[in-house]
Amino acid sequence: MQISESMGAFGKKNSASSKKSSVAERLTLMIDALGGIGNIADATHCMTRLRLKLKDQSLASEETLKSISGVQGVVFAQDQTQIIIGVDVEQWHKTLQGMLQDGNVASNTDDTAASAKDGKLFQNAMRIVAGIFGPVVPAIAGAGMLMGLLSGLIATNVISETSDTVFFFRSISVAVFFFLPMLVSFSAAKMFKVNEYIALAVAAAMLSPQLIEKAAALKAASEVAELTVLGVVPIELMNYGGSIVPTILAVWLLSKVTPLVDSIVPTVAKPVLTPLFAFAVTATATLSFVGPLGMWLSNGAGWVVSSLLEISPTLTGFVFGLTRPITIVFGIHHSMTPISLNNFALYGKDLLMPIMCLGNLAIAGATLAIWHKQRKTVSKEQSSITAGSGVTAILGITEPALFGVLTKYTKAMFTASLAAGVFGAISVTLDTHLTSYILSSVFSLPAYLSAGTQNFIQAVLGVCGVFALSFVLTTMFVKVDDK
Structure with missing residues (x-):
């Protein structure tokens, strides 16, 4: 997370004002690098990215965008310019909305139907799915985490399933999904x-x-x-x-x-x-x-999906795990959200979300392996950035690790993907699953208790195993001396 250099140690009011001004200044640079405010036809965001539709994408300067403080990466995919910000993306988006309105350019003004006429059906479908589910994910993840926490407390006998407390919190969380x-x-x-x-x-x-x-x-x-x-x-x-x-x-x-x-x-x-x-x-x-x-x-x-799992659950798990880091890079990972939600509705459980968590931990393992190898050869600042990116990935936000570290090391991206594929195969084969939608991080592990202690143990071992395998493979096969 970028923090304004002008923030005082104690003046909260001044700090907030300074940070806000800093975001506006950086957005001004970003708008210039995108070809001007008139070139922005659409502006949305997901949990970590600004997703922009430009009238002329060729006017955008990727190198200039990447050089702006706070920008962790840039992806051109699905006819979108995706700018990776991280957990501060909502603040950036709100500020950008105000700047667009001041510039007499309303966001979300491009014709989605017209853009679909260019023949890029898959790209537009993925863009629409990401645009729809990106803003919705925090709400359903919050409700899902509440359901998972209740399941963990009940399984460990901390609270009675028949209590009014469980009835109340379960009712309000289920309502979100209904x-x-x-x-x-x-x-x-x-x-x-x-x-x-x-x-x-x-x-x-x-x-x-x-x-x-x-x-x-x-x-x-x-x-x-x-x-x-x-x-x-x-x-x-x-x-x-x-x-x-x-x-x-x-x-x-x-x-x-x-x-x-x-x-x-x-x-x-x-x-x-x-x-x-x-x-x-x-x-x-x-x-x-x-x-x-x-x-x-x-x-x-x-x-x-169920047919693929019946034909070969191991192969299906391997493919989903192997491709998880790549889908995040290209911003199409939200395409899995409706599939998982549909699985919950049809079968009461989902085997794919555990693989998403494994993919995130594999990314974390590879990133921290890079940190371990480079900590004595790079500056303290660069080393801390790498370490922070790895920790953030453990918590479920992988863009800083992917765009700040792993895209610079092709082999590290591959070792993370391979580890996720291996443990994805194991996870599906063992029927490790979830019964509600949650964020893919270590904080989500208690939710696995809703399907029993064995399911929880499998999830914990999977998370530890994929992190360790990714860390070891990256340490063995990736050289960092020339980076």
Whole structure:
């Protein structure tokens, strides 16, 4: 984390002001290196990166961006310019938003649909997924960590499972996952450039308690859980709690319906009739066919993953582990989030998130091995940066280690990936799994207790083993003398 040099030792108010000014100054340099404020068409962020859509990416100077204090790396991927900041990214993003508005350039103004016309379907899909789930991850990770902590306390008999305390905290954490469509809809609305609150209204319609109760009543009476609206429109009553794909499709549909309605409605009636018809048409179409289609796609994705695990769990674990560091480098690691969440919804557990944690610890092991080898040959400042990056990776934030250390040592990146692949294979083979979404760090280990003591022991041994293997392999095969 970068700290302003002008911060006083005791003046908190002055320190905060100084740091804020420093971020603004560095953002000014960044904007210049990106081709000017008018070249920025879209600005979002995830947990560690600014994700920018530039009108002309060729105007961006990678070397200048990397030279700015606080910038830990730059990645050009998925038609995005990704600038790695670290844990201070939210402050940078807020300051950048203000600068964009002052410069009369509104962020999130590029046409996502138009950008998809360039034929780069995969890149745009990954960009959309990252843009949607990046802001949502802290909320679901917080709820997941709470569920994991409760499981650990119950398993160790610190607290009774029947206590009011467990009932309360479990209820509020489960609620986050049930109402996940509302979180996803708000984030997706920003990506698809549509009114966030109408998107929330559509998600609320998907979670209507009356519709859920009606479906239960029809099923109890051995009848088909279906309604007929307007005499011709069939509505299949489904429980969309925790759904992801149906929600994203619903917001995408809203982004198409809204301008169509807006073009038909007279100007004087737009404030009333546009939201009315946009909501009514989108909600009806979603609950009629878009939502069921999304559920079918979700189940299909879950089937593909489960089939791969059935064919060869060891190979599947190895491939996911081997590619984990690379996906982080290219900023597509958030593409795993909907798969894991879907696994929780379908099977009540997920085998992939433990591999993410193993990948992070492998990165930490390789980074600290580099620190161990270079500590006597480089400056104390550089050595402390490397050590700090390794510790941060243990805590779940890997970008400083990847872009500040491992990208400079190709063999170290490979040894970390190999270690993650080996222990990823072991993890899946032993059925090490999670029952709720959590951050991939050592602080997440108590969550493994929810699946039993054996599962917890496997997770701890896996984390220790992958760190040790990555450290040893990097120490043996990577030379640092010329760096």
